[in-house]
Amino acid sequence: MKRKIALLLVFVLMFATFAAGCAVEKVDNEEKQESSNSQDSDVIKIGVFEPLTGPNAAGGALEKEGIELAKELYPEVLGKKIEVVYVDNKSDKVEAANAATKLIDQEKVSVIIGSWGSGFSISAGEVIKKSERKVPAIGTSCTNPLVTKNNDYYFRVAFVDPFQGKVMANYAYKEVGAKKVAFIIEKTNDYAVGLAKFFEDTYKELTGDENAVVYRAYYQTGDQDFTAQLGNIKESGAEAIFAPGNFTESALIMKQAKELGIELPILGGDTWETPEVIEIAGEAAEGVVFSTFFDVNAELTDTTTEFLEAYKAKYNKEPAAVTALAFDAYLLALDAIKRANSTDPEAIRDALEATKDFPGAAGVVNFDENGDAVKAAVIKTIKDGKFTYLTTVEPN
Amino acid sequence: MALQTILQHLVNGISLGSLYALLAIGYTMVYGILRLINFAHGDIFMLGTYIAFYSMTAFFLPWWISFLIAIIVTCIFGIVLERAAYRPLRDSPRISVMISAIGASFLIENLAIVVFGGRPKAFPIPTIFSKILNIGGVSIVSVSIFIPIITAIALFILNYLVNNTKIGMAMRAVSKDYEAARLMGINVNNIISFTFGTGSILAAIGGVMWGLKYPQLIPLMGLMPGLKCFIAAVVGGIGNIRGAVLGGFILGLGEILIVAFSPTLSGYRDAFAFVLLIVILLVKPSGLLGQNTTEKV
Structure with a gap:
């Protein structure tokens, strides 16, 4: 009897392990086809990593809305077309690191945007910091200080915890x-x-x-x-x-x-x-x-008005704060590319660091020494x- | 700690324990008859909650009809599951059936993620279950009173069914000796289907009650309660219905009290169940109310 039950216990534990693993692992999805490998010089690539599936998919979807909207309004910079490459980080820290590697080495993007959830941004940040080809990243709604701390290539449009x-x-x-x-x-x-x-x-x-x-x-x-x-x-x-x-x-x-x-x-x-x-x-x-971060009733900037009108027209609902942040991250990336007058990631990084009074939909962005936005909370x-x-x- | 606070914790513990007990009975019944741990039991419980949810929100049925539908549909589902996943393996080694049970559990969970979506849903609560009563400084929401009562009624009916009816006698016979029962003219397959149906009904009742108490539905909601109730069944003595109830209460009260008296341990409340399992297996492997039977097979 003892042996039998011991065996049973082993099964329970194994089952628990599998089940826990299974909770994270989710269906793969659409985004892949959007990433083409064309090395067209008339195109500037912006990489986005977000939780598009898994337990945090709701957050990722809200931010994706903001980026899509911003791209519709501003599809070009420096006379070149912008291509946004979405990679799903599957609400998983390991996948977030993989996503960053893919964006940097395979897709050769000029700048990275993401992600909902501080944990994913922190693990992607390690890759961004250590990879040979340095690409700057703009965080959306990740608020933990560790995202940008000791990382010269990570900035964010949100305030910190x-x-x-x-x-x-x-x-x-x-x-x-x-x-x-x-x-x-x-x-x-x-x-x-x-x-x-x-x-x-x-x-x-x-x-x-x-x-x-x-x-x-x-x-x-x-x-x-x-x-x-x-x-x-x-x-x-x-x-x-x-x-x-x-x-x-x-x-x-x-x-x-x-x-x-x-x-x-x-x-x-x-x-x-x-x-x-x-x-x-x-x-x-x-x-x-x-x-x-943001509310429709808070007096912010002219960009807020533009964002609200465009969002209402496209989605016909009230926007969430994180959507506005993602919208800002995209606009800030464009602004930095324009100021750098180059698609070189290093030049864009320097331009990002020099950002001053950038008028975003969710408030004016100024970076402190860590690259964190110093801005109002609602x-x-x-x-x-x-x-x-x-x-x-x-x-x- | 004031007396009221202690009473409050006891009330909370009893209401959680009753929920565990309802689910643990399902495990114990199936084990008693088939010597099979039905790992999909927690997922049947999840399905019961979702069916009640969709009856109320998508078909706008009154709550009591929705609950009835949930119970009936879940019961049918339990019987179908047994036919599809366990009956074809009736004569295979026990380990195959167990693996089939784990497979069934994963299948249901992942199907639920695809069909119901991963975002949590809010279970609508009829006002009769959400009244807040204050009895001598102890605050109780009415569903917490309904839960132990319904558990007691379900237990009473089940007890009567097993001990005083012909089908109950057949169930006991099958659980004692499967082959001999068959020789005596008992339709073993029907009895097993009936057992799965009854277990699933209890899971559905538990699921609906769970939804009323914790109105947040996710496809993996059956996972943790399922494991814990399995432990409750083992602690009480697997195969013993009264033991399952006892185990459920020990687990529910234990969890609440451990968090209440030692806030630093509150992150380990799930660990409590597993530690309890290990201790009981070391000290009394047959469970608190289990008989020390000799190995048959």
């Missing part, structure tokens, strides 16, 4: 008036862990209280039950909850918090701006507050089942 954490800590302290907060963090996500740390640093400074964070709860990606963590938060004496993490888990947290009778304000980060949050959390999502809430603009926070 230390700023986002600071913005939300300020909001919790000044607007909500909370003197004590509790965290519930997606432990297996670099983005969430980083954001919580940056929030905590600022918040402790603001309150002058070393113990301002009264409770820290953790969960894993894919968890569905948070009642135990929330039950303790309810008792902890916190006046607000900061819950950085993936949108699906966060939606369940909002719902279960309400079911446990927790009336505290719940704060989060830019990942929450997906329709699924409202669908899954329903009424419980009302009143949650998060920071993001704070939004959910009201009557809709994302609603609250305020804009300028960088300082």
